[in-house]
Amino acid sequence: MMATRTRRPGDPLAxxxxxxxxxxxxxxxxxxxxxxxxxxxxxxxxxxxxxxxFQADGPGWQERINAALREAAGLGGAGDTGKRPEELDASNDD
Structure with missing residues (x-):
């Protein structure tokens, strides 16, 4: 008789x-x-x-608040945008 061969050698769980x-x-x-x-x-x-x-100048008011907070905290004003708060508008939104 021939020896039967299994297709799965070893322990499948291991x-x-x-x-x-x-x-x-x-x-x-x-x-x-x-x-x-x-x-x-x-x-x-x-x-x-x-x-x-801050909303009086229209869109971009959140960025203007962020810039004012950064300036008040001594963190560099307008942050990464390189713009002054009055230059920020909705086109700066992420």
């Missing part, structure tokens, strides 16, 4: 586990934080007269 095991990620050296142009959506309560002031 083979599957070997496929899905991942090597640990290489250690990452600490680097200085990189300033990103990414924006984050937040909820902020503003007094009506402050909001009216």
């Amino acid at each position: 083979a599957a586990e070997a496929v899905f095991k991942r090597k640990p990620a290489p250690a990452v050296q600490a680097q200085a934080p990189v300033r990103s142009a990414a924006r984050e959506t937040v909820t902020l309560r503003l007094e009506r007269d402050v909001l009216d002031h």
